[in-house]
Amino acid sequence: MIEIKHLAKTFSNHEIFSDINLTVNTGEILAIIGPSGSGKSTLLRCLNLLEQPDQGEVTIGDSHFTAPHISKKQAVKIRQESTMVFQQFNLFRQKTAWQNVAENLVTVKKIAKTAAKERALVELDKVGLSEYANFYPGQLSGGQKQRVAIARSLATDSKILLLDEPTSALDSELVGEVLTTLKSVVEEHPDYTVILVSHELEFVKEVATQVIFFEDGQIVESGQPKDVLSHPQETQTQRFLSRFT
Ligand code: ADP
């Protein structure tokens, strides 16, 4: 479902990663853990071309590109294959919750506004926010904002979710509601393929099928959550995980 070969990205002359190779099968939930600044967000952003990779091949669902020569058509197609949930929610401040969820349906999928609104309300209900459909982001808590962003992702009908530290911007008392929402999303959609960057290790243990420890643009260690998180083999992984105990 997701295949990454020899992916490389450099910002000016700062090499972020030079040879990432990764396969995520349909229905798998790959969790990526690793220190801040190691290139996790850049990796996810390269997958939907929010960043332009320098080299490498990516296949997502039925779409494919080989960097750096990516046609507009390929870019449009690859962006439609996945949907991303960001650390900072990325909601339109001047749009209500339902308008945020409906935005992509109206502008990209060309769905009529009434139908898009109906769909948005269905998705907001799934994340427990029916009563907040007409609220603006400024009137919502961080946890509610992130649940709106999750509803927006669900509305795209994409079966590939890229979740970039979805709870790390939240006050600790708001983390639980977002993790509960995400857990029910993946439980209800076993066909979703997910890459999740998160340091909520208990959550990762519960939902992930595969874990990668990522440091300085390298996959240091990978395997099942119970192995990587409970019995890490590499000293770098051990050092990183010791911060959480
Ligand atoms: P992580 O998500 O693991 O914290 P990032 O992918 O955000 O790491 O960042 C990896 C490195 O790339 C950092 O040193 C960061 O400063 C740098 N970086 C990220 N985005 C940009 C950008 N748009 N321009 C220049 N440098 C960037």
Ligand code: MG
């Ligand atoms: Mg990041």
